[in-house]
Amino acid sequence: MHSFGYRANALVTFAVTILAAMCSLASLSDNFNVPTPTADVKVLNINWFQKQPNGNDEVSLTLNISVDLSSMFTWNTKQVFVFVAAEYETPQNALNQVSLWDGIIPSKEHAKFWIHTTNKYRFIDQGSNLRGKDFNLTLHWHVMPKTGKMFADKIVKSGYHLPEEYR
Amino acid sequence: MGWIGESVESIRSLQIRHLLTQIVSLGMIVTSALIIWKGLMCITGSESPVVVVLSGSMEPGFKRGDILFLHMSKDPIRAGEIVVFHVDGREIPIVHRVIKVHERQDTGEVDILTKGDNNFGDDRLLYAHGQLWLQQHHIMGRAVGFLPYVGWVTIIMTEKPIIKYLLIGALGLLVITSKE
Known part of the structure; x- marks a missing residue:
């Protein structure tokens, strides 16, 4: 009855149960955090804007991104993945989301920063619809926990406008 | 007698x-x-609700041996989500982040481009030859939850089959010989 195997089994089962309970509690505690992020994205320059030989429009932008995501961090946060995407509608597509820049924030100390950058990923349309196009820039974040549920949300900045002519 | x-x-x-x-x-x-x-x-709603991360392409978010819980809802795929997808001609599914989405006006079909957080370029080199986008049917699920280290058990068992057989043998023996 009280053999070695029996006791070892009971011990391991108990340890795993406690560990699972603590992981779930850590994940649940994230819900008590009410984040107050701030973000500002500016398009400083249209570097060039052209039609590719295959007919797709491509544009190169210079962006200024300043964010404060330090309120995202709790004790269960491993890192926050942040990215800026251009979002717009075309006659062909109900939604186009093109990621322009992204970064990984490893800790709370690095969560308030600004960056001056050209688009990291190519801003290419499916077709030739970008001349004179209005688009939104959305700052998305994706909170990756040490354990448990992942969170994501975004701030939408609207009112950006591409030039009428290629340059 | x-x-x-x-x-x-x-x-x-x-x-x-x-x-x-x-x-x-x-x-x-x-x-x-x-x-x-x-x-x-x-x-x-996912054909494999739990997957083990096998590569370091999503580091430092997901390391080798971490496990992910997948969910496949009716919601459309959006940029920034971490999805698990199949590529034609590859047996092992890949866990990467969506960076571009183009959703059709009339049919609602989506073109998706993915990238690993730790990789330099996007995933077009990993896709089947000549494939530029993923479609909805390639997606197995999106990651919603995360648990570190637990997946090492399966990694060790697949890479060192002897340990698997020893473990199964020992458990079988235990069940058969136990008196309770």
Whole structure:
């Protein structure tokens, strides 16, 4: 009855149960955090804007991104993945989301920063619809926990406008 | 002499009953594991509700040996989500982040481009030859939850099959020999 195997089994089962309970509690505690992020994205320059030989429009932008995501961090946060995407509608597509820049924030100390950058990923349309196009820039974040549920949300900045002519 | 035969007979029948009970309880363990897995498949809507991260392409977010819980809802795929997808001609599914989405106006079909957080370029080199976008049917699920290290058990078992057989053998032996 009280053999070695029996006791070892009971011990391991108990340890795993406690560990699972603590992981779930850590994940649940994230819900008590009410984040107050701030973000500002500016398009400083249209570097060039052209039609590719295959007919797709491509544009190169210079962006200024300043964010404060330090309120995202709790004790269960491993890192926050942040990215800026251009979002717009075309006659062909109900939604186009093109990621322009992204970064990984490893800790709370690095969560308030600004960056001056050209688009990291190519801003290419499916077709030739970008001349004179209005688009939104959305700052998305994706909170990756040490354990448990992942969170994501975004701030939408609207009112950006591409030039009428290629340059 | 009759009573000896009788007692031998009773012991033998006892052993057969014991053996049968053990087989049944072993079967219960196996089937309940199967029920849990299939139940999770129904709840999450994903053909594999739990996946183990096998590569370092999503580091430092996901390391090798971490496990992810997948969910496949009706919601359309959006940029920034971490999805698990199949590529034609590759057996092992890949866990990467969506960086571009183009959703059709009329049909609602989506073109998706993915990238690993730790990789330099996007995933077009990983896709089938000539494939530029992923479609909805390539996606197995999106990651919603995360648990570190637990997946090492399966990695070790697939890479060192001897350990797997030893473990299964030991467990089987334990079940068959146990008295309770």
